[in-house]
Amino acid sequence: MAHPYHHSVSSARTWGGDPADYQAIHDFMDSSKAAIADFRHRAALHHSSGIFIAERVFGHVLTNSAGRIVPVRLIAEQHVKEDLGRIPSFADWVRAIRPEAWMGPRSALERDILDGSAS
Numbered sequence: 001m002a003h004p005y006h007h008s009v010s011s012a013r014t015w016g017g018d019p020a021d022y023q024a025i026h027d028f029m030d031s032s033k034a035a036i037a038d039f040r041h042r043a044a045l046h047h048s049s050g051i052f053i054a055e056r057v058f059g060h061v062l063t064n065s066a067g068r069i070v071p072v073r074l075i076a077e078q079h080v081k082e083d084l085g086r087i088p089s090f091a092d093w094v095r096a097i098r099p100e101a102w103m104g105p106r107s108a109l110e111r112d113i114l115d116g117s118a119s
């Protein structure tokens with residue numbers, strides 16, 4: 001699913017009300033597209049921690065235009081599942097980062113983990 005509007009339509013289908021009821025949450029989840037326009041933007045908020053960040057920003061629940069109270073976390077979870085098919089952790093994203101020299105010197109622990117010699 002590419003555009004936040006389509007996530008909003010899906011949310012309205014799931015919990016009722018109007019897509020506009022959910023637009024701000026889906027816009028927030030995809031706001032990292034402003035920094036990087038391809039799928040890698042998802043590393044910023046498309047994970048379990050990002051879902052909890054959305055809850056802190058928007059509160060625990062929203063009341064949609066049909067009067068139904070919907071947990072914000074469920075809306076953000078739906079967004080991530082629609083994009084990725086599951087909810088990864090932030091650690092899942094970090095493991096996919098290829099270390100570069102400018103990121104800082106590697107510690108002995110990092111060397112062991114990245115080189116596969118950690119027990």
Ligand SMILES: [Zn+2]
Pocket residue numbers: 029030042046079083
């Ligand atoms: Zn997204």
